Amino acid sequence: MQTNQSLELRQQQHLALTPQLQQSIRLLQLSTLELEQELAQALVDNPLLERVDAEQQYGIEAGDGASASRIAESAMLGFANSSPDDDNDWFPEATESPTLADHLNAQLVMGRSEPRQRALLELLITELDDNGYLSCTLAEFVSYLPAELEISLSEVEAAHQRLLQLEPAGVGARSLAECLLIQLQRYAQEHTLSPELKTAARLAITQHLSLLSTASMQRLAEALGAPLELAQQAYALILSFEAKPGAPWAETVADYVVPDLLLKQVGSGWVVQVNPAVVPRLRLRQLEGWDARSHPQLAEQQQAAQALIRNINNRHITIARVGQTIVDHQRAYFQYGPAALRPLLLRDVAQVLELHESTVSRATRQKYMQTPQGTIELRTLFGEGLRNEDGSAIAPGAVQARISELIAQEPATKPLSDNALSRLLAEEGITVARRTVAKYRDVLGIEAASQRKARSLAAR
Numbered sequence: 071m072q073t074n075q076s077l078e079l080r081q082q083q084h085l086a087l088t089p090q091l092q093q094s095i096r097l098l099q100l101s102t103l104e105l106e107q108e109l110a111q112a113l114v115d116n117p118l119l120e121r122v123d124a125e126q127q128y129g130i131e132a133g134d135g136a137s138a139s140r141i142a143e144s145a146m147l148g149f150a151n152s153s154p155d156d157d158n159d160w161f162p163e164a165t166e167s168p169t170l171a172d173h174l175n176a177q178l179v180m181g182r183s184e185p186r187q188r189a190l191l192e193l194l195i196t197e198l199d200d201n202g203y204l205s206c207t208l209a210e211f212v213s214y215l216p217a218e219l220e221i222s223l224s225e226v227e228a229a230h231q232r233l234l235q236l237e238p239a240g241v242g243a244r245s246l247a248e249c250l251l252i253q254l255q256r257y258a259q260e261h262t263l264s265p266e267l268k269t270a271a272r273l274a275i276t277q278h279l280s281l282l283s284t285a286s287m288q289r290l291a292e293a294l295g296a297p298l299e300l301a302q303q304a305y306a307l308i309l310s311f312e313a314k315p316g317a318p319w320a321e322t323v324a325d326y327v328v329p330d331l332l333l334k335q336v337g338s339g340w341v342v343q344v345n346p347a348v349v350p351r352l353r354l355r356q357l358e359g360w361d362a363r364s365h366p367q368l369a370e371q372q373q374a375a376q377a378l379i380r381n382i383n384n385r386h387i388t389i390a391r392v393g394q395t396i397v398d399h400q401r402a403y404f405q406y407g408p409a410a411l412r413p414l415l416l417r418d419v420a421q422v423l424e425l426h427e428s429t430v431s432r433a434t435r436q437k438y439m440q441t442p443q444g445t446i447e448l449r450t451l452f453g454e455g456l457r458n459e460d461g462s463a464i465a466p467g468a469v470q471a472r473i474s475e476l477i478a479q480e481p482a483t484k485p486l487s488d489n490a491l492s493r494l495l496a497e498e499g500i501t502v503a504r505r506t507v508a509k510y511r512d513v514l515g516i517e518a519a520s521q522r523k524a525r526s527l528a529a530r
Contacts, residue, residue, distance in 0.1 A: 094381040098388060099432035102328050102348050105382075109350055112378055118368065119375040122351045170202060170241070170319035171195050177236050190221070190229035194242065202241040202316025203249070204230075240315040250275045253311040270296050270304040282308060287520065306524045329440035331393045331448075333404070340404060342394040342439070344386045352379050388425075392433040393448065395419050400451050404441060408471035413463045414452050456502065469495070469502055470510045477516055482526040485519040 100108060113119055174195050178188055193215075199205045206214075208226050215221050233242040239256040243249035254271055257263070274282060278293045282305065291301035332345050354375055396419060402410035416434075420427045434448040453465045476494055480486045486494070488507045495502050502510075511518075517525070 090377045090381065093377065094384060095432065097381050097385045098429070099435050101436035102330060104436075105348075105350075105385075109352075109382075116371050116375050116378075118355050118371045119378065120353060120355045122353055168319070170198065170200075170316045173319060174233075174236055174241070187225070187229050187232065190226060191233055194226075194229060194233050198242065198316060200316055200320040201314040202238070202243070204242055204244050207244070238312065238315040238318075240312060243315075246313060247275050247279055249313065249315065250279075250308060250311050254308075257307075257311075266296070266300060267303055267307065270294050270300050271307050274301075274304050274308060302524070309521070309524050327438050327445055329438045329445050330389055331437070331439040333393075333397060333439055333441040335404075335442070340397045340401060342390055342397050344390050345440070349386055350382065352382065354379075388429070389433050389437055391423055392419060392425075392430055393437075393439055395422050396434075396448060396451050403451070404443060407443065409468050409475070411451070411453070411465040411467040411471070413454060413465045415454060416452065456500070456506075464500060466510070469500060470514055472498075472500065473507060473510055474514055474516070477511075477522075483523070485522040485526075487519045490519075 097105065097108065109121070113121060175192065178191055194204065194211070197205050197211065208223060208230060212221060212223050212226055230242065234252055236242070239253045240249035243252060251272065254268070254275065258268055273294055274290065278290065281290055281293055287298060287302050287305065290305060291298045294301055294304070296304075328348055329345050330348055331342050334341050334343070352375075354372065396414065397404065399414055399418070400412060402412065416427045416430045419425075420430045423430070434452070437448045438445050439448060450467070453467055456464050456466065456469060472495065473491055476486060476491055488504045488511065491507045491511075492502055492504045495507070508518075516522075
């Protein structure tokens, strides 16, 4: 076998992603928080890049030492003439919401307990999770304690029984069944219940707890061996109990979203503009006594800083263009609400702006707009339309809004089933299958008809 070597010259075209282009693509898809982190790192890495937001915020022009000194002098005089009590206006005292442990410990202070039992109660309270359940068994709790204390299981059981008597009812339970039984017993002591209803509710909790989640009254009645009406009353009673007694005291962290775009109505039209609060003010730092020949590394840093400033500017321009195109398409949504939402795809916006779909996708990723309907994510304004019998299309968001309206208008004692909702929508020309109605109802966080009916009975 013989091989030959030869040289061959070819011309090919290919797209090369320069570092500047890669940076532009990456910046476009970043959220506001991610962009801030990116800029913070760039300011650390590049000595020729500086941010002027803080200076402009206080009206200090770059290089204006006299203005800076006057601001500092007036600030010092202002603090010198203020009283110590004025600090509270600038730094308000932070208040913390009481926790479940605080609520329970306050009840221990008001009650009468021996020091040893109270200490056990306080330790048991620390073992409660956010829902108010005891996160360990009593035997495990005893094993955690130092042996030299000589605490027996009977002492812990007595302290646990004392814990179960505190408010809210059900706190300290070791399971959902125990939590519901405690609330049933507490309810029976405070209200008049027929023996048949109390027995049926207890039997449903202890033996048919999984069946309660199905909300099937016929199956529950058959399992209890009771009339259908009694099963419905037992289900409504159990549904009125709190499955998570500690949830109201659980700490919740509020998520704040800074909108990238602001929507304003100007006359009969809508105008989108970039939120000035998310636009960083960057500039090149001027250094005296250097040139690109003697400092090649600084020259590279200068090019990188210029590219970053340019790419950030292009990022906001692209987001504003995409946002304006979306608003122009969904004009009726901002005037009449979610029911007027129209079908919209990424390629529709891309065709109008002569951009690639991936660019539109990056420009709408985790981007928010402040509108008269509230602060919304741009992605929520997209959706493939559902085809109706007449060939027209309707956005899923509009269907969800209509389902919510129909359920809000239904009789409390005769809630609309998914089949009934599907028929009502069909009468309005909206063709939606029953399973699609059920899916949209779950998205809206609305319970099934049987559960809504049981809650209305429990509220009586």
